Amino acid sequence: MNAFRFFLIILIYLAAALAWVVLGGTIEWRTHDTGLALSDEVTERWGPSGLVQRAPALSLTGAGDPARSDIEVRFDHQNRYMGLVWFSTYVVDFRGTYIVAARAAGEKPDQFIFDLPAGARAFENLGISLDGLPRDVAEAKDGNRLWLQAPADGKEHVVAVSYRTQGRDRWIYDLARGREEKRGGSSYRGGSDADQAADAGQAALVKALRLVATTNFRDIDYPKGCVSPTPRAAEPADGGTKAEWHFENRSTRERIGIEMPARENAGPIAARMSFHAPVSLFFFFTVMFTVVVLKKVPLHPMHYLFISAGFFAFHILLAYLVDHIDIHLAFWISAAVS
Structure with a gap:
């Protein structure tokens, strides 16, 4: 050659x-x-990528949190094919039961504030109740927020919130209600001692929390920056997976989340x-x-x-x-x- x-x-x-x-x-x-061309259309149908449900707040106690939170979420996941691209969609059924600590008669009543996930297209079966008595959602709803007053009568009060909505890719329960996002939306970790002390003060005190998530898929994963189930790992249940989180008197900026399986x-x-x-x-x-x-x-x-x-x-x-x-x-x- x-x-x-x-x-x-x-x-x-x-x-x-x-x-x-x-x-x-x-x-x-x-x-x-x-994917970019279809993303807006899929968002219109199924909601945004990554629904974030913030923990409720008690307005008259500053950064106060409920005395106890018992939350159940159920996910019905499905990969949907549209225009050559697979999208990971889900329907979430949320039910949260919150205990508001007793306030002595004569004190100012607490306002229970519950922010619904931003960007969600619709909420079905939306409801809120106080001590087992349903409240008028039209009166309790202000924009994307539900609120009601817990009477100051020396007794604990039970507030329950439930809804069904749709989303994509992942679901997050934000224990710190976004308070870790500072200075332009990023998490701040530097600065002077005074700045760091102020940053530490932004953490939420989770007095008692139980969150149970049930999925219709086995391949469960958790978004970056979210805490894994504790004290036990997720377990198979009814053709899917059951994951539980239990916290007691935990000061944290962590989130709880579920990453939906995506088809490549x-x-x-x-x-x-x-x-x-x-x-x-x-x-x-x-x-x-x-x-x-x-x-x-x-x-x-x-x-x-x-x-x-x-x-x-x-x-x-x-x-x-x-x-x-x-x-x-x-x-x-x-x-x-x-």
Whole structure:
């Protein structure tokens, strides 16, 4: 093999590698662009990505929290396919029961304030009650907030809130009610001793909390920055998973959350396969070139071009088919054709 033919083989390999890079970049761009285009539409149907339910507050006790919180949440998760992209959606049934500590007769009554998750499209079965007596939601609701007065009569009072709504990707229960977000929305950890002392004072005191989350899936995970179930790990239950959190007199800025399982989109998989294809072609050319030299077979560079085209045909057909059929079926069809 002369130097000119060897140069042509290298040129063919580089051209094929460039074509794969362009194909992979095109698939990535198309998937990303489709996801962005559909994100607003999915939000309109299913709500925002990451619903955050803040813990209730007692307005007349500053950063006060209920004496006890007993919360049950049930998630019905489903991956939905829309416009070539998978979206992780869920329906959440929330019920929270809160104990408001007794205040002596003659003192100012506590105002129980409960902020509903921001961005949620709708709330079904929305209700609030005091000591088992339902209250008129229209009177208790002010914008995205529910509130009522707990009488100061020397007795504890039980406030219950329930609703059903929809969201995507994850659900979070914010124990500190967003108080860790300071100075431009980020968590502040530096500064003077006085600043750090003030920051420490922002933590919520969770006097007694029990939160039970039940899902219809087994592969449970927790968002970054959220605490894992305690004292026991999550357990399988009724075809899903049951996770419990128990806190007693805990000063914290932590959150409790559930990450919904997401189905990987076919686009990124096809893109990664395209980006790594030059490696397999390089090894194939290396083996074939070694055999050609040892056996002294006078292969023309066009043979290398046709082999490169066969490799590339697999990926370009796969890139087309994953938009229309299951990726596993697309893989085998592309392999058979190429």
